[in-house]
Amino acid sequence: MSERHPTEDALLDLALGDVPEPGNQLLTQHLSTCPACRKRYDAINDSIELTLPAAPRVQPAPGFDQAVLEAMGMSGPTARRRVAPQAAGGGTVAEPGRAPRRRSALVALAAGVAGVVIGVGGSMVAGSLDDGPPAATVDVGTPLVTDEGEAVGTATLSYLGDQRVVVVAAANGDGRTYECRLRLPDGQTSVLGEWTVPDTGSTWVMPAPYADSMTVELVDDSGAVWSTARL
């Protein structure tokens, strides 16, 4: 059965969820053993998946969120931490870390490389609600630290679709202007952009190169490095 490669039509039907059994299983089996067809199928499927964010948003009825939490067994005060029955662990629990100082809503600023400069949150402090262990940080950001050791924000590597990005959140910049620069292991640097950080803080998302490690440096207008984060 599996030496016959499915037609484009058959792959399209499969991606549209329109192949009844037993055909569905046969096709799926073929794809798991034939890289060439798998590649053809993935091309169709990727286009579908990356189109879905255009779908209109519609809010469900009020109380939906609570119903979901109840179904997860997380609704009562006694059930604040509950791992899914088949969850395969995952996630990084780091030691309690210093939370970035951030006083109000993050502000998106204009400009930037490839036009991707947006305001987002960069880290989450997950206070443990169990009685036992101390607060844990679900670590998604490396603190941006000044020479004096003050944490003034975070830097994080993330992905926007397939694009690797670095997310820099600076807390209180006192309205000063900083250049954001990446230092690669070989000593090379590349400037990602320059921004004024308002009192309220701000966050930037910028395309990041592929490198094993890199250091984010925020440089003030006198050329001095204000803060760094090693990723």
Added chain:
Amino acid sequence: MFPHTERASDTALVEGLALGDQPAALAFVRRFQGAVFGIALSVTRDRGLAEDVSQEVFLRAWRAAGTYDPRRASVLTWLLTIARNAAIDAVRVRRNTPAESEALERLIHDSIRDPDPTEPVLHRIEAERAVRRLRALAPEQARAVVLATMGGCTAAQVSQLEQIPLGTAKTRIRTGLRRLRDLIDEEEHHE
């Protein structure tokens, strides 16, 4: 409730979800419920069924949260894919979802207009890119693609709705998807 969930990144919320952290789970559901319910509704065109599907989607995401790989897809795309699959499973079992042209016309219209400005910024950027690509297609291809993806229609349903032969419907969907793939590749090259 701890204070940082509002600003936590999508990935951080998935990590919190994998750890079974209640505030993270609640923030996750609230952040994504509009997107998940939106796609469930656009495929099922039935609010009751869409709510059931949406709940199932969040349970599936909870179970799979530990294996989520940010290099493969954004959280939004990952979750919307789970939602589309779950919604299609639900309607294919029923086999009686009418291809109501009115609801689907609205879907086509809503899918190629500018995204809701109140969306979280990262989600809006993803949505804007998807909309921009759809707008770059020939109109009849964009219609066919929207119907087949967000509308959950089969090629036969697209053919019926558009009053075109089945072969033409398949060609439009396939050509449209291939063109989208090219546009995605171009975007990646520019970055």
